[in-house]
Amino acid sequence: MRLQNKVAMITGGASGIGLAAVKRFAEEGAIVIIADYNEEAGYKVEAKYLENDYDVAFYPINVTKRESVNNVIAKVINKYNKIDILVNNAGITNDAMLSKMTEEQFDQVIDVNLKGVFNCTQAVTPSMVAQGYGKIINTSSVSGVYGNVGQTNYAATKAAIVGMTKTWAKELGRKGINVNAVAPGFTRTPMVEKMPSKVLEKMESIVSLQRLAAPEDIANAYLFLASEEASYITGHVLQVDGGIMM
Ligand code: CAA
Numbered sequence: 001m002r003l004q005n006k007v008a009m010i011t012g013g014a015s016g017i018g019l020a021a022v023k024r025f026a027e028e029g030a031i032v033i034i035a036d037y038n039e040e041a042g043y044k045v046e047a048k049y050l051e052n053d054y055d056v057a058f059y060p061i062n063v064t065k066r067e068s069v070n071n072v073i074a075k076v077i078n079k080y081n082k083i084d085i086l087v088n089n090a091g092i093t094n095d096a097m098l099s100k101m102t103e104e105q106f107d108q109v110i111d112v113n114l115k116g117v118f119n120c121t122q123a124v125t126p127s128m129v130a131q132g133y134g135k136i137i138n139t140s141s142v143s144g145v146y147g148n149v150g151q152t153n154y155a156a157t158k159a160a161i162v163g164m165t166k167t168w169a170k171e172l173g174r175k176g177i178n179v180n181a182v183a184p185g186f187t188r189t190p191m192v193e194k195m196p197s198k199v200l201e202k203m204e205s206i207v208s209l210q211r212l213a214a215p216e217d218i219a220n221a222y223l224f225l226a227s228e229e230a231s232y233i234t235g236h237v238l239q240v241d242g243g244i245m246m
Pocket residue numbers: 093095096097100140141142143148149150151154184185186187191192195196199
C-alpha cells in the first residue's frame with residue numbers, strides 16, 4: 001500500500017486517465033477525491049468504486065471558477081483534515097489550425113488547462129504548507145513539449161504547465177512539497193476519439209513502442225510521483241509517450 005492514509009484529489013477523475021488514476025490510487029490505500037465537472041459520470045464512478053470497497057468521494061467542480069475550486073477544497077479539508085496529493089489532470093482540447101482558431105476556442109482551453117491548474121494549486125497549497133508535506137502532479141503533454149498541428153491553444157497550455165511546475169518546485173521545495181509533471185503521449189481516452197482517425201494512425205505509427213498509451217500507463221506515472229519512491233524528485237517532467245519523439 002504505497003498511499004496508505006493519504007488524501008488525494010484528482011481533477012478530471014471521472015474519465016480517461018483521471019479515472020484510471022482514481023482506481024490505482026485507491027488500490028494503493030488512498031482516500032481519493034474525484035473532482036470533475038461531469039456530475040453524471042462522477043457520481044457513477046463514485047458508486048462503482050464504493051461497491052469495490054475503494055475509499056472514494058465525488059465532488060462536482062469547475063476548475064475554471066475560483067469560487068467552485070475554493071468551495072470544494074474547503075469541504076474536503078473540513079471532512080478529511082488535509083489534502084496530501086493534488087493531481088491536476090482535468091483538461092480539454094478544442095483544435096483548429098492557427099488561421100481558423102477563434103478567440104473563444106483559444107480562451108476556453110487556456111481557462112481549463114492553464115488557469116484551472118493555477119486555481120487548484122493555489123487553493124490547495126496553504127494546507128500542504130501548514131502540514132509541511134504535499135505532492136503536486138501536473139499534466140503536460142507531448143503537444144506541449146514538441147508542438148502539434150492544430151493545437152496552438154492546447155500546446156501553449158501544456159508548455160506553460162512545464163514552466164509552472166518548475167516555478168512551484170522552486171517555491172515550495174523548502175515547504176516539503178514536491179511538484180512534478182507527467183507529459184503523456186497519445187492515450188486511448190475520449191479525448192483522442194475526437195481526432196481524425198488518419199491523424200491518430202499517423203501518430204501511432206511514429207511511436208517507438210508502436211502503440212498508443214493505455215490510461216493505466218499514465219496513471220502509473222502519477223502514482224510513482226505521488227509515492228515516497230519519488231521523494232527526491234521535484235521539478236521534473238516525466239515523458240510517458242512510448243518514445244514518440246526523441
Ligand atoms: N501534420 C502536417 N500537416 C497536417 C496535419 C499534421 N498532423 N494535420 C493537418 N495537416 C494539414 C492538412 O494536410 C491540410 O493541408 P492542405 O491545406 O495542404 O490540404 C491542412 O493541414 C489543413 O488540415 P485539415 O484539412 O484537416 O483542416 P481542418 O481545418 O479541417 O482541421 C484540425 C484542422 C482541426 C487541426 C484537424 O486536422 C485535426 O483535428 N487534427 C488533429 C489535431 C490533433 O492532433 N489533436 C490531438 C488531440 S488529442 C490530445 O490533444 C492529447 C494530447 O495531449 C496529445
